[in-house]
Amino acid sequence: MEEYPMRILVVDDERAIRRYLRASLLTRGFEILEAGSAGEALQSLTNDRPDLVILDLGLPDMDGVEVVRRVREWSKIPIIILSVRDREDDKVAALDAGADDYLTKPFGMRELLARIRVAARHAHRTAQEPVFELGDLRIDLARREVTRAGERIALTPTEYDLLRVMVQNAGKVLTHNQILRQVWGAAYEEEAHLLRVNISNLRKKIEPDPDRPRFILTEPGVGYRFQDRQEV
Template identity: 45%
Template structure:
């Protein structure tokens, strides 16, 4: 497995390179944002470890550039501990966020978790609810309306919210579970985030956003995705694209 480490602190890069190579990972490094994008294109890593405060291009710009063509997991490793920084990175397309300083064991655990999630993607199902078709592996969403099929574009965080619900069809997903999974345990009380993103998803995916029949709120508890059915996996080839 190939990991790209992008950080302008040579001591951190050296320590991570030694640690991860000892665990059997192949390592590519970059000292700034421009180098990170170039290395990503040249080496096509399986996972990214990115600092936010890099010269040339900052980490957010690198994430946005990578997400234009790659779905490889992105783990932000940054000294910025603010909630706003974390939310901004996840919204840009990062999959996880680890604050410096960190324990090596936690870093390795997060890499393993992201690797498992990535390895499962190719076998993820295609599901339908109403006129919406969701391909989890391709991260593609289409909607059939007025006799035509169109691609639905979601922000990275909208996708993460929907993905959690799609992976748990018909089951209650608590607000605490969703907040912790997406933003971390320090945000378990920030229910306004979820109301905002569920409202945006309903506008994009429900026939009548004011009277949702699929993206259901369970007052005081959480959310549920109703009316989900499996679609043919062979249909992926007929609807390329990314949501």
């Protein structure tokens, strides 16, 4: 079956940034679409059906976070934020809205390419792939079974649900609120201590060294990320 190049929509009101990204990504074999505003981006998403979006937050007609919210009402397309805003609050807001990753300007092309690869892998991981393996850790989502080095690990229902959510989003940063909503419900969004306790308990059970975690990684001030099995 013929493979088509990944189609990336670059959304930025700075023509120089769009030109740089177009030149850099075209040479890597990607197909590039451009938009200079939120309106153009939403129209392109509908008409051109890109595979991934690189989105600036400072757009002239709509804040990028609102763009993410609108897109997430109907699409799961990977969205990587590329912005000069480097405050934790901005990162949390974008990720909570549904962005898959957040990279600040100035940025390195190698790092951006790595983020693109991770986001693309996550997008192509389907429900028909119920077994996740990383090192000697094996998680069978269909059987709700977790083993390490062949030894079964006993998890509480909450610990399992927490692990499942993180594994299904492996390689993606999840904010505290996102995890709390998905595992405990919207009423628990402010219960960060509940999440910390359960993350600590889960690490004690699945990590070879809980004090130096390999699987459940902390994103300071933002949330957590489960290590992608092919992460570069």
